[in-house]
Amino acid sequence: MNISEIFYSIQGEGVEIGLPTVFVRLFACDLRCSWCDTMYAVEGRDFKKMTVGDVLTEIRGHACRRVCITGGEPLIQRDEAEELAKNLVNEGYRLVLETSGHKMPPPVFWTESCVISMDCKCPGSGMQDRMDFDLFRKLRPQDQLKFVIADEADYQYAKRIVSEHPLKANIIFQPAGGVGLEWLTDRILNDNIGRVRVLPQLHKIIWGEKRGV
Ligand code: SF4
Numbered sequence: 001m002n003i004s005e006i007f008y009s010i011q012g013e014g015v016e017i018g019l020p021t022v023f024v025r026l027f028a029c030d031l032r033c034s035w036c037d038t039m040y041a042v043e044g045r046d047f048k049k050m051t052v053g054d055v056l057t058e059i060r061g062h063a064c065r066r067v068c069i070t071g072g073e074p075l076i077q078r079d080e081a082e083e084l085a086k087n088l089v090n091e092g093y094r095l096v097l098e099t100s101g102h103k104m105p106p107p108v109f110w111t112e113s114c115v116i117s118m119d120c121k122c123p124g125s126g127m128q129d130r131m132d133f134d135l136f137r138k139l140r141p142q143d144q145l146k147f148v149i150a151d152e153a154d155y156q157y158a159k160r161i162v163s164e165h166p167l168k169a170n171i172i173f174q175p176a177g178g179v180g181l182e183w184l185t186d187r188i189l190n191d192n193i194g195r196v197r198v199l200p201q202l203h204k205i206i207w208g209e210k211r212g213v
Contacts, residue, residue, distance in 0.1 A: 001080040002027040002121045003050045004041035004072060007212045008062045012203030014117050014144050015170050016096060021066045022059050027082065029073040031100055033125040035150055035176045040211065041072040052083045059088070061196060070098040070115045082106040101145075102130045116143040118169075122157050124150030124177065134160075139169035150177040155187055162196065 004025040011021045025038070027047035040046050050058075059067055067088055074081045074097065081097075088095055095114040095202045097105055101121060110118055116139060121127040125148065136145055145167060147158035155173075162171055173196050175184045185198050207213045 001050050001052060001055060001084070002047045003055065003078055004038075004047050005212055006055065006058050008064060009203060009213045010206075011066075011068060011096070012021055012201045012213075013098075013174065013199065014096075014115075014146060014172055015197070016066075016115065017199060017202050019066060019069045020064050022062045022064050023068045023070060024055060024059065024084070026069065026071045026074040026077050028076045029100075030076060031073065031102070031121070031125075031127045031130060033121060033127050033148075037126065037209070038072065052080060052189050053085065055084055056087055059093075065092065066094045066096075068096040068098060070096075073103070075099055075102050075103040076105065078103075082108055085109060085114065091138065100127075100130075101135060102132050104135060105133075110140075112142075116140075116169075117146060118143065118160070119146050119148065120161060122147055122149060122154035124148075124154045128157070133161075133165060136169070137165060138169060139167065141168050141170075143168075144170040144172055146172040146174060148174050148176040149179055149184055151179060155179075155184070159191065159193060162193065174201065176189070 004027040006024050008022050011019045029042040067093045097109045098117045149155050175181050203213050
């Protein structure tokens with residue numbers, strides 16, 4: 001596998017926010033979001049080759065039974081991500097798969113042991129045309145659909161998607177770029193969108209813009 005980094009931290013985003021987690025960041029992505037904050041895992045050659053066994057050994061070295069498989073886009077290395085996840089589920093780990101809303105996750109990620117955290121890319125990302133809305137509708141109540149909101153146009157887009165589609169997953173609105181948490185919270189409260197959670201990126205509040213956290 002091409003691995004960008006493996007580290008132990010807290011989950012900074014989504015419904016598992018704050019929970020201690022081992023992160024496995026897979027290298028490479030086929031999208032180019034304008035506000036991407038992990039370009040080191042998208043372009044260049046800053047990765048190491050590891051077998052699935054190597055990755056499992058490193059994960060087992062942490063006293064933590066929760067693993068987040070992230071990227072880049074982890075499903076670019078689909079077979080390896082699936083093999084890793086199967087081993088982890090068999091060993092009783094809880095998983096989060098962070099993926100970008102344009103690739104179908106393999107079956108292991110649809111088991112009870114895994115939360116699928118899928119992004120719906122808004123216009124500000126420049127990647128909204130790559131999204132597969134059928135995937136969003138398949139997400140289960142334990143999963144989450146995350147919208148990163150960079151401006152008013154993104155907010156209006158996200159609001160429309162949430163109202164127009166029969167979504168079962170948790171809905172997260174997360175501020176990016178020019179908009180702040182207070183602005184986004186006020187917009188949600190004013191529009192009374194009852195089922196949306198507004199959440200920050202907790203790791204950035206704690207440590208700022210830093211790798212490996
Ligand atoms: S999908 Fe994720 S990793 Fe890929 S460019 Fe967008 S933000 Fe970066």
